[in-house]
Each structure stands twice: as structure tokens, then as C-alpha cells.
Amino acid sequence: xxxxxFEKIYQIHKKSNVKMWFFIILAxxxxxxxxxxxxxxxxxxxxxxxxxxxxxxxxxxxxxxRIINWNVKNGDFVKKGDTLLELSEVKEEYLDPxxxxxxxxxxxxxxxxxxxxxxxxxxxxxxxxxxxxxxxxKLNQVKIKISQLNNKLAGEExxxxxxxxxxxxxxxxxxRQKKMYxxxxxxxxxxxxxxxxxxxxxxxxTSAENKVSQTRQEIVTTGIEQNAVIQDYNExxxxxxxxxxxxxxxxxGSEGEIAKLQNMVANYRTRQGFYFIIASQDxxxxxxxxxxxxxxxxxxxxxxxxxxxxVDYAVEIYIKPVDLPLVKTGQRVMCIFDGFPAIVFSxxxxxxxxxxxxxxxxxxxxxxxxxxxxxxxxxxxxEKKWPPKIKIGTxxxxxxxxxxxxxxxxxxxxxxxxxxxxxxxKNAKTTENAK
Numbered sequence: 001x002x003x004x005x006f007e008k009i010y011q012i013h014k015k016s017n018v019k020m021w022f023f024i025i026l027a028x029x030x031x032x033x034x035x036x037x038x039x040x041x042x043x044x045x046x047x048x049x050x051x052x053x054x055x056x057x058x059x060x061x062x063x064x065x066r067i068i069n070w071n072v073k074n075g076d077f078v079k080k081g082d083t084l085l086e087l088s089e090v091k092e093e094y095l096d097p098x099x100x101x102x103x104x105x106x107x108x109x110x111x112x113x114x115x116x117x118x119x120x121x122x123x124x125x126x127x128x129x130x131x132x133x134x135x136x137x138k139l140n141q142v143k144i145k146i147s148q149l150n151n152k153l154a155g156e157e158x159x160x161x162x163x164x165x166x167x168x169x170x171x172x173x174x175x176r177q178k179k180m181y182x183x184x185x186x187x188x189x190x191x192x193x194x195x196x197x198x199x200x201x202x203x204x205x206t207s208a209e210n211k212v213s214q215t216r217q218e219i220v221t222t223g224i225e226q227n228a229v230i231q232d233y234n235e236x237x238x239x240x241x242x243x244x245x246x247x248x249x250x251x252x253g254s255e256g257e258i259a260k261l262q263n264m265v266a267n268y269r270t271r272q273g274f275y276f277i278i279a280s281q282d283x284x285x286x287x288x289x290x291x292x293x294x295x296x297x298x299x300x301x302x303x304x305x306x307x308x309x310x311v312d313y314a315v316e317i318y319i320k321p322v323d324l325p326l327v328k329t330g331q332r333v334m335c336i337f338d339g340f341p342a343i344v345f346s347x348x349x350x351x352x353x354x355x356x357x358x359x360x361x362x363x364x365x366x367x368x369x370x371x372x373x374x375x376x377x378x379x380x381x382x383e384k385k386w387p388p389k390i391k392i393g394t395x396x397x398x399x400x401x402x403x404x405x406x407x408x409x410x411x412x413x414x415x416x417x418x419x420x421x422x423x424x425x426k427n428a429k430t431t432e433n434a435k
Contacts, residue, residue: 033406033408033411034406034408035406036405036406038401038402039402039405039420040399040400040401040402040420041319041326041327041399041400041402041420042397042398042399042400043317043318043319043323043397043398043399043400044318044395044396044397044398045315045316045317045318045377045395045396045398046315046316046393046394046395046396047314047315047337047390047391047392047393047394047396048313048314048315048316048376048392049311049312049313049314049392050312050314050376050378053281053308054308054311054312055308055392056286056305056306056307056308056392057280057283057305057306057308058302058303058305059084059279059280059302059304059305059306060300060301060302060303061087061277061297061298061301061303062274062299062300063087063274063275064090064091064296064297064298064299065087065088065089065274065275065296065297066087066088066089066090066294066295066296066297067085067086067087067290067292067293067294067295067296067297068088068293069085069086069293070084070085070293071083071084071085071086072084072285072288073285074286074287074288075284075286076284076285077282077283077284077285078279078282078283078284078285078306079279079282080279080280080281080282081278081279082278082279083276083277083278084277084278084279084303084304085277085303086275086276086277087274087276087277087297088275089275090296094268094271099268100265100268100269100272103261103264103265103268104265106261107258107265110254110257110258110261111254111258113250113254114251114254114255114258117247117248117250117251117254118251120247121244121248121251124243124244124247125244127240128237128240128241131236131237132237134233135229135233135237138229138233139226139229139230142222142225142226142229143226145222146219146222146223146226149215149219149222150219153212153215153216153219156212156215157212159208159211160205160208160209160211160212162208163201163204163205163208164205164208166201166204166205167201167202167204169201170194170197170200170201170202171198171201173194173198174194174195174198177190177191177194177195178191178195277303279306280306281308282308282309282310283308283309284306284307285304285305285306286304286305286306286307287304287305288303288304289302289303290303307392311392313379313386313390313392314361314376314377314378315333315335315358315376315377315378315396315398316374316375316377317333317374317375317377317396317398317400318368318372318373318374318375319363319372319373319374319375319400320372320373321371321372321373323400324363326400326402326420327360327363327375327400328363329360329361329362329363330360330361331359331360331401332357332359332400332401333357333358333359333360333377333399333400333401334352334356334357334358334398334399334401335355335356335357335358335377335386335396335397335398336354336355336356336396336398337356337386337387337390337394337395337396338394338395338396338397339394340354340387340390341354342354342355344399355399356379356384356385356386356387357379357380357383357384358377358378358379358380358386358398359377359378359380360376360377360400361376361378362375362376363375363376377398402420
């Protein structure tokens with residue numbers, strides 16, 4: 001008698017499919033070994049931006065002051081140029097509410113002083129020209145006088161020459177007359193007449209000599225007078241020129257003081273503009289460091305931070321030194337952002353869900369303080385856009401895409417502890433040209 005329970009429990013007569021499934025699984029495993037596998041390296045990083053003006057910006061007080069009014073609070077969104085808070089002056093040299101007007105009055109006063117010296121320079125210039133004209137006129141008069149004296153001297157010298165000739169003739173006649181008188185040929189009266197004529201000729205010559213000597217002396221005196229005129233006018237002109245240069249120096253000094261005061265006026269007006277702290281760009285106000293009214297701010301003290309609302313995001317990833325040769329400019333990186341769900345197939349990145357493609361645009365040559373090298377990744381054009389809700393500082397896990405190899409090669413590489421193959425980006429030049 002057959003025991004049915006025994007046959008149902010042990011099924012010794014049932015046909016088995018284990019062998020078939022063994023060969024199916026073995027064949028599938030062989031097929032899987034020859035499937036393509038994308039080599040990759042895993043990196044960590046965070047969201048950032050390439051542009052400095054799109055990073056969070058600190059608001060600093062340009063001047064020391066006291067807070068008298070707040071127009072914003074933490075979390076407010078502002079536009080560029082919006083007034084965030086108002087300050088009042090705390091330094092005693094700037095407390096005068098009419099500081100700009102009073103300094104401007106000083107500028108106008110200095111301009112009046114400058115105009116006075118300019119007028120004085122004009123007057124001195126007229127005096128200088130008048131002295132030059134007077135000197136020229138006086139010298140011309142002296143020159144004319146010397147010319148007249150020279151002419152007079154020439155006439156007197158001619159008279160002296162005539163008197164000398166006449167004296168010589170009278171002397172000859174006197175000598176002959178005396179000889180004839182001694183011989184008794186002429187009377188005493190005739191001899192006395194000739195003697196008188198001779199004396200008159202001597203006196204005439206002496207008078208002519210005196211006139212010539214006097215005229216020559218007048219010429220010398222007039223030359224001395226000419227030199228005295230030149231010296232006198234040179235002293236007066238030198239004094240006038242000295243006064244003119246002194247006035248011109250006063251003008252230049254006034255110009256310097258005017259420029260200095262105008263600079264002070266401009267600085268005071270600019271400083272008054274610093275009483276209102278305005279937003280440097282569109283964004284959100286965060287991390288306000290001062291509270292209440294009446295608090296004192298130091299020069300350059302941090303007040304708050306503005307986070308821009310329009311940012312061209314990028315990712316900075318950190319690479320181990322051993323993996324640095326594997327990362328090149330233009331290399332593809334799949335990014336997984338914190339807070340955004342993702343299903344990742346490491347060896348088949350194109351089949352992953354929730355990842356976003358990017359390309360490496362720069363690899364820094366200097367190692368960071370954390371002992372890793374930093375690379376910058378930007379979104380890949382014409383692919384799925386990065387999430388608009390990400391923020392600067394968000395954590396990122398990255399998968400740097402390397403070569404496509406068979407599964408068996410990847411298993412063999414990992415068993416032997418070999419690094420991934422060096423990866424050459426084929427479109428590196430294209431990426432650089434696009435940049």
C-alpha cells in the first residue's frame with residue numbers, strides 16, 4: 001500500500017528544474033559580465049556661484065554713527081537702492097548741521113581774497129608798465145641831451161681850433177712887430193696895437209678851451225645821470241616785480257586753500273549721503289547684527305548680510321589628491337543635491353533618477369585647507385535644469401563620469417585595487433570655446 005503523505009512531502013517522483021535554472025543564472029551572469037559599466041569617482045561639495053556679486057554681501061557701516069531708524073527686519077526682501085537704516089553723526093567735528101554751508105562760505109571768502117590779489121596783480125602790472133615807459137622816456141631825454149652836448153662839443157672844438165690858428169697867427173705878427181719895433185721901424189703905438197691883438201687871441205683861445213672842457217664835463221655828468229636813471233628805475237621795477245610775484249604767490253596759495261576747502265565740502269556732502277545705509281543689490285536681508293535704536297556703529301562694522309535673489313549657481317566639489325589626475329576640464333559630473341530625492345545606479349548614471357548633469361570648468365591647482373583639491377562645476381546646457389529651489393551652501397554629492405568598461409573589467413580592477421582608467425575629455429576644446 002502506497003503512503004500518499006510520503007510522496008506528497010518528499011516529492012521523490014517530481015521532475016526538478018534546478019539544473020535548468022542553474023544554467024540560466026550562469027548564462028545571465030556571463031552576459032552581465034560583458035555589459036558596459038561607467039567608471040566614476042564619488043565626490044562631495046556644496047552649491048556656490050562663480051560671480052562675486054552674486055554671493056552673500058555684507059553690509060558695512062561706511063562711517064561711525066548712531067542708529068536712529070530701521071526700515072527693514074530679518075528676512076525682508078529689498079531692491080537695490082532701498083534704504084535699510086538711518087544713522088546720525090557721533091564725531092564732534094561733524095555735528096554742526098550747517099557744516100557744508102559754513103564751509104562753502106569759507107570757500108567764497110577765499111575766492112574773494114584770491115580776486116583781491118588778482119586785482120592787485122593787475123594794478124602792479126600797470127605800475128610796472130608805467131615805470132618801463134617812464135624809464136624809456138627819461139633815457140631818451142638823457143640820450144637827446146648827450147647828443148646835443150656832443151654837437152655843442154663839436155662846435156666848441158671847431159671854435160678852439162680857429163682860436164688856436166688865430167693865436168698862432170697873432171703870435172707871429174706880434175714877434176715880427178716887436179722885432180721891427182726894436183729896430184725902430186714901427187712906432188710904439190703900432191707895437192702896442194699888435195700886442196693887444198695878440199693878448200685878445202690868447203684870451204679867445206683860453207675861453208674856447210674852457211668851453212670845450214665844460215662841455216666835456218657836462219657829457220660825463222649826463223652819462224652818470226643816465227646810469228643813475230637806469231639804476232633808480234631798475235630798483236623801482238625790481239620792487240614792483242617782487243610785489244607782483246608775492247601777490248601771485250598769494251593767489252596760488254589761495255587757490256590751494258580753495259581747492260582744499262572745496263574738497264572738504266565734497267567730502268562733507270558725500271558723508272551726509274552715508275547717513276542712509278542702502279541695499280547694494282536685490283536680495284533678502286539676513287543676519288542683522290544690531291538691534292534697537294541708539295546703538296553706536298564703528299567705521300566698517302558689519303550690520304547685516306544681503307543674499308541675492310538672482311544667482312547663477314555652480315557647484316564646488318572637493319577631490320582627493322589620488323583622484324585628481326582623473327578629473328579634467330569639461331568632464332561630466334552628475335550632481336545629487338541635498339533635500340532632492342534621487343535613485344542612483346552608480347555604473348549606469350544615465351539610468352539614475354534625481355541627478356543633474358554638470359561640467360567641470362576649472363580645477364584649482366592649490367590644495368584647500370581640508371587637504372582636497374577644489375573643482376568648479378556648472379550646469380550642462382540643453383539638459384535638465386538644476387532645481388530652482390537650491391541655495392548657496394546646499395550640500396552636493398557628485399559622481400564624476402569616467403570611461404565605459406565591461407563589468408568584468410571593473411570587477412577585476414576592484415579585486416586588484418587598481419585605480420580607474422585615466423580619462424580624456426573628448427569635448428574639452430568644445431567646452432572651452434563655449435566658455
